[in-house]
Amino acid sequence: MTQLSVSGVGVExxxxxxxxxxxxxVAAGERWGVVGRNxxxxxxxxxxxxxxxxxxxxxxxxxxxxxxxxxEQHRDFAGASTVWEAxxxxxxxxxxxxxxxxxxxxxxxxxxxxxxxxxxxxDLERFEREGGYTFAPQVDAVLHGLGFDPVEARTRxxxxxxxxxxxxxxxxxxxxxxSDVLLLDEPTNHLDLETTRWLERYLASSDKTVLLVSHDRAxxxxxxxxxxxxxxxxxxxxxxxxxxxxEQRILARTTQxxxxxxxxxxxxxxxxxxRRNIAGQNSRQAKGRRKRLERLPRLSPxxxxxxxxxxxxxxxxxxxxxxxxxxxxxxxIGGRTLIKNAQARLLRGDRVGLVGxxxxxxxxxxxxxxxxxxxxxxxxxxxxxxxxxxxxxDLAQVPLDRPIYDVIADQRPHWxxxxxxxxxxxxxxxxxxxxxxxxxxxxxxxxxxxxxxxxLQRANLLILDEPTNHLDVESIExxxxxxxxxxxxxLLVSHDRALLRAAATxxxxxxxxxxxxxxxxxxxxxxxxxxxxxxxxxxxEEEEALRxxxxxxKVRREASDEGRGDARKVLRRLERELAxxxxxxxxxxxxxxxxxxxxxxxxxxxxxxxxxxxxxxxQEVERARASLDEALEAWARATEALEEVRxxxxx
Numbered sequence: 001m002t003q004l005s006v007s008g009v010g011v012e013x014x015x016x017x018x019x020x021x022x023x024x025x026v027a028a029g030e031r032w033g034v035v036g037r038n039x040x041x042x043x044x045x046x047x048x049x050x051x052x053x054x055x056x057x058x059x060x061x062x063x064x065x066x067x068x069x070x071x072e073q074h075r076d077f078a079g080a081s082t083v084w085e086a087x088x089x090x091x092x093x094x095x096x097x098x099x100x101x102x103x104x105x106x107x108x109x110x111x112x113x114x115x116x117x118x119x120x121x122x123d124l125e126r127f128e129r130e131g132g133y134t135f136a137p138q139v140d141a142v143l144h145g146l147g148f149d150p151v152e153a154r155t156r157x158x159x160x161x162x163x164x165x166x167x168x169x170x171x172x173x174x175x176x177x178x179s180d181v182l183l184l185d186e187p188t189n190h191l192d193l194e195t196t197r198w199l200e201r202y203l204a205s206s207d208k209t210v211l212l213v214s215h216d217r218a219x220x221x222x223x224x225x226x227x228x229x230x231x232x233x234x235x236x237x238x239x240x241x242x243x244x245x246x247e248q249r250i251l252a253r254t255t256q257x258x259x260x261x262x263x264x265x266x267x268x269x270x271x272x273x274x275r276r277n278i279a280g281q282n283s284r285q286a287k288g289r290r291k292r293l294e295r296l297p298r299l300s301p302x303x304x305x306x307x308x309x310x311x312x313x314x315x316x317x318x319x320x321x322x323x324x325x326x327x328x329x330x331x332x333i334g335g336r337t338l339i340k341n342a343q344a345r346l347l348r349g350d351r352v353g354l355v356g357x358x359x360x361x362x363x364x365x366x367x368x369x370x371x372x373x374x375x376x377x378x379x380x381x382x383x384x385x386x387x388x389x390x391x392x393x394d395l396a397q398v399p400l401d402r403p404i405y406d407v408i409a410d411q412r413p414h415w416x417x418x419x420x421x422x423x424x425x426x427x428x429x430x431x432x433x434x435x436x437x438x439x440x441x442x443x444x445x446x447x448x449x450x451x452x453x454x455x456l457q458r459a460n461l462l463i464l465d466e467p468t469n470h471l472d473v474e475s476i477e478x479x480x481x482x483x484x485x486x487x488x489x490x491l492l493v494s495h496d497r498a499l500l501r502a503a504a505t506x507x508x509x510x511x512x513x514x515x516x517x518x519x520x521x522x523x524x525x526x527x528x529x530x531x532x533x534x535x536x537x538x539x540x541e542e543e544e545a546l547r548x549x550x551x552x553x554k555v556r557r558e559a560s561d562e563g564r565g566d567a568r569k570v571l572r573r574l575e576r577e578l579a580x581x582x583x584x585x586x587x588x589x590x591x592x593x594x595x596x597x598x599x600x601x602x603x604x605x606x607x608x609x610x611x612x613x614x615x616x617x618x619q620e621v622e623r624a625r626a627s628l629d630e631a632l633e634a635w636a637r638a639t640e641a642l643e644e645v646r647x648x649x650x651x
Contacts, residue, residue, distance in 0.1 A: 002025050002026070002027055003027065003180065004061070005062075006025070008022070008057060008059070009022045009055045011041065011055055012056040012057075017233060019045075020233060022045070023237075028180075030210075031203065031212075031225050032212070033214060033224030034211060034212065034213045034214075034228045035214070035227060035228070035229055036231055037472045038470075047070075049181075067178065067181070068181040069183065071187060077158060077169070082153065083153040083154075084143070086170075087143055088136075088176070089173050090177040091139070094127065098132060100123060101120070101124060135176070138176050146168045146172050146191075146195055147192075164358060179208065183212075184210065184212040185212075186213055187199065187214065188216045193495055194357060196216070200219060204222070210223070215473050216498070217496075224241055226240070227242060227245035263299050270293050273286065274290050309428065309475050310426040311427070311451055312482055314486070314487075316458040316459075319385045319460035320386070323346040324386065325344075325381045327343060327381065328377065329341070329377070330377035332376040333361075338364060338513065339365060339513055339515060340514065346461075346489060348460075350505070351492070351504055351506065352504060352505075352508055353494065355493075355507060355508070356510030362465075363393060366390070368380060369382075370388060386461050387459040388463060391450060391451070391454055391463065392465055393466040393493075395470075398449050398450050399438060403434070403437055404429065404436060407438070420434075421434055423456070427448040427449065427451065427452045428448055429449075444472065444475070448471075461488060462489070467479060467494065468494060468499060476496065476498075480498075484503070500522040505521050570645055571646070574638065577642075582635060585635050588628035588631050589628060591628075592624045599618065
């Protein structure tokens, strides 16, 4: 069933055309990824779909009664004072109705009038019909998935949250909303790797229709089954996921280029014939060809990469073999130990991905390594010939009160004007744009200025803290290519898994105050991480199964002192079988616990063959779990048989 139909839509602002002739339809349950360079109109399209903005041309048709909600990058939680209230904002009427029902129930103890009873029954029926008994668990589940404690969230003040936390609350509010279509604008911007994976699973299992703007290629590949690509002042729909879109886009560009070149050759040949014959014997034919040529619809060449960054990192000197050393480093903040006893080495040519949950201390560790803050214990040593270029997550390295031309000219005072303008042109700034001050730039534009500054430093150690946060997909791909060609050392903090898979050959994992060094690629670490998550799930399942066993063991086992000898013999035999079954259960329980503990040991993943060992241990856990299940079944049968004999003896 078609929920949204966009036909020939265009948007103009005065004499400027943002985009034109966009046509596509969205069916119920589809998940669309919306991609394209910054400033091409992706967020504007979302405003059109919600009805907040009307198109200049074309039409948008919505299914009658369709509920469309939009998650903006900045959200105002009007009227909410706690995290839970903000997340449950779409259900404020049910929260109020629940309180009203509680007040009415208290009043009914004093008055029993028919009118009061009828109102209470009517409101109770409405509360149940509108999901009053189900919305609270749903809010709790989504808050938990996005990294909040649902119980604490009911009293945690909203105004105490950081910008990233407010972004996650806004996302929670959007996900639990009673809508048919979710419009998500950069939903992964404030999420760490674990939370992003949770969101992937949530959206993939949801029956809602989803349209999402994102620059996270791995996220798009996991969620989207259609792609809408903004390019060349329009947008083209593609069926299939992100990887299929990339292949289709390459094929479409190749075909378009071939057709353009063929037409260009034909036009050139016709023009040559006209020039040679317009005044000769074949003048009539030449004039006829000229008329046909004038009426010929011209094909356009494929949209080029002119607007994509042309970034290249180079090191002015090679540097030593030992770039940086963390020697038992402990970092305290506000009386709290953030990182304890961190020990690691960064060697020349390493490409390390530093990963961990939000708030674990990744940015703080980087600043400590750069000497911007003191460690409580231990030391950080940089190699004597190490030169560092630091890309800050907050882009504070870009002066806000100066023209970006001056920012670059200060780093290269001997450059002529054309060289400064040429360098900024590599990052998409041309003409009068080079005189803009940074405080007038968008996040993506400031990020490109920061990379332009970084490129000029020619350092042999690049420290990059979330460099993809404000970049579009094409710019991220250009950055990825530049990192691949760079012959220095890289320490990268990012939640972009596609970038980490391409760039990181080693992983530093920061979790619960400890730094674990994984001597393998990020892709290998993902496999190891999945094994650990699997082990945790197995352990939880076994704990639940053993809990049920212990509950059944609470049943008193009484044997009758009276009865015939045969019954006593049968009873003793069954008691022995039960004891043996209990011993077998205990043996397999211990085996599962041992294997699970081995899988959860961080040291396992620091060895060269850690991933292979983790895989083997995971398989052993599965086999041990199957044996434990069999032992539990045998125990259950022995228990039931013994209880039957005891009951008969007691009778």
